[in-house]
Amino acid sequence: MTHRVGLTIALLCLGLMDPPVTGIFMDKLASKKLCADDDCVYTISLARAEEDYNATDCRFINIKKGQLIYVYSKLVKEKESGEFWAGSVYGEEYEDHMGTVGYFPSSLVSEQHVYQQANKTVPTTVRNSQE
Numbered sequence: 001m002t003h004r005v006g007l008t009i010a011l012l013c014l015g016l017m018d019p020p021v022t023g024i025f026m027d028k029l030a031s032k033k034l035c036a037d038d039d040c041v042y043t044i045s046l047a048r049a050e051e052d053y054n055a056t057d058c059r060f061i062n063i064k065k066g067q068l069i070y071v072y073s074k075l076v077k078e079k080e081s082g083e084f085w086a087g088s089v090y091g092e093e094y095e096d097h098m099g100t101v102g103y104f105p106s107s108l109v110s111e112q113h114v115y116q117q118a119n120k121t122v123p124t125t126v127r128n129s130q131e
Contacts, residue, residue, distance in 0.1 A: 028124070028125075029059070029075055029084055029103065029124070030075035030076050030077070030078050030084070030124055031076070031078065031123065031124055032075075032076040032121050032122065032123055032124060033073040033074060033075050033076060033086070033121075033122055033123075033124055034073060034074045034075075034076060034118035034119070034120065034121060034122075035072070035073045035074075035118055035120045035122050036115075036116045036117065036118055036119070036120065037120060038120060038122060040072050040073045040086075040122060041072065042072070042115075042116065043070045043071065043072060043115050043116075044071045044072060044073070044074070044114070044115060044116060044117075044118045045070075045071045045111045045112070045113060045114045045115055046068055046069070046070060046071070046090065046111070046112045046113045046115070047068070047069045047071050047085070047087065047109040047110060047111050047112060048066065048067070048068055048069075048109060048110055048112050049063040049064060049065050049066060049067045049068075049069065049104075049108060049109050050065065050108055050109060050110055051065055051108045052064050052065050053104055053105060053108050055102065055104075058102075059102060059103055060102045060103045060104060061087070061088070061089065061100060061101070061102030061103070061104055063089065063104050063108065063109070067089055067090075068089070068090040068112070069087040069088065069089055069090060069104070069109060070087050070088050070089075070090050071085050071086070071087040071111070072086050072087055072088075072101065073085065073086045073118070073122075074086075074106065074118055075103070075124070076121070083105070083106045083107065084103040084104065084105060084106060085103065085104060085106045085109070086101055086102065086103050087101065087102075087104065088100055088101045088102075
């Protein structure tokens with residue numbers, strides 16, 4: 001029994017039992033986003049979902065028709081891309097999803113209340129100045 005456990009551990013360490021994990025390259029959605037502040041942490045508005053949306057990958061969130069969403073940033077549309085906003089769901093009935101921030105198509109929501117203007121243009125990625 002001890003020999004079998006040792007062999008299993010050795011095979012796991014060598015990566016022979018499980019296939020290697022590889023990442024999937026995802027296209028960048030935009031180079032810039034509009035926010036209320038430099039860190040995009042303040043809520044811009046509250047939006048209501050007009051349709052259901054199922055997230056296409058881990059960058060997006062699922063939304064259900066009628067659901068309220070806090071909006072934190074709005075991607076600046078580029079070329080043929082869609083227009084996406086970043087936010088998190090709101091409401092006690094969605095407690096298990098509250099705090100998860102992700103993108104969703106802006107065409108599927110309507111802004112209910114604007115808290116502050118998104119007048120700061122921020123790059124979607126921060127480059128290290130030492131690069």
